Amino acid sequence: MKIGELAKQTGMAASAIRFYEARGLLSKVRRGANGYRDYPPETVPLLTIIGQAQQAGFSLDEIKQLVPADISSWQHAPLLAALEAKVSDIEALEARLAHSKQQLQALIRLVESKPDEMPCEENAAWVLASMGIPSPEGIAKKTITTKPVTHPKK
Template structure:
């Protein structure tokens, strides 16, 4: 199939397909006598895998290492190791985000616990002091 049909079937722009080819992710196109690319049906599946992997947070370099030269010859142990590393990366990110969320929620609670009748300037000084920050008067 030509690149236009592949782009339609894969749901992406032809320029994206050419980009993936240039990056070495898509190596299965052959050239017709007129120079047009000719893609086999499995190119749709491969592009879907590439798109899904990007959505899951894999870099193009990681995807390149994941994809076998021949789609029928996945390197099982290497694939599992890469996927497990990505899960560990995601878990570390989740922990950092949870910590950041807790800090922000504490700050919101500290700001909202303003004593009744205290003006905003004094409340700001109270909050800064509560955070251990010096406030110039």
């Protein structure tokens, strides 16, 4: 099958297919006398696997290591180990993202708790001090408490 038909069947750009071929992920590509690529039918599921693996967070190098030359002969143990390792990576990323989210939400609460009468410059110094960050020159150097003060919302 020609690259245009393969692109249509997989929903991938022809340039992406050529890129995967150049990276060694597609090895059974023949060339006709005219130089056009001729892809075997099993390239369709292979490209689908590559796309789904990338969406799951696998790098192209990881995919190349996992996907056998003949996609009908998977090695069970290495595949299972790689999938489990990727799940662990995702869980670690989720934990880091949850921590970052909590930090940002705390910062939002600090910024939002500024009393209307407090100048922004003083609030910036207070927020920085609350975060344990020294205030740079030019930011108000008033007496700053490191404990958040709650102010009634209007």
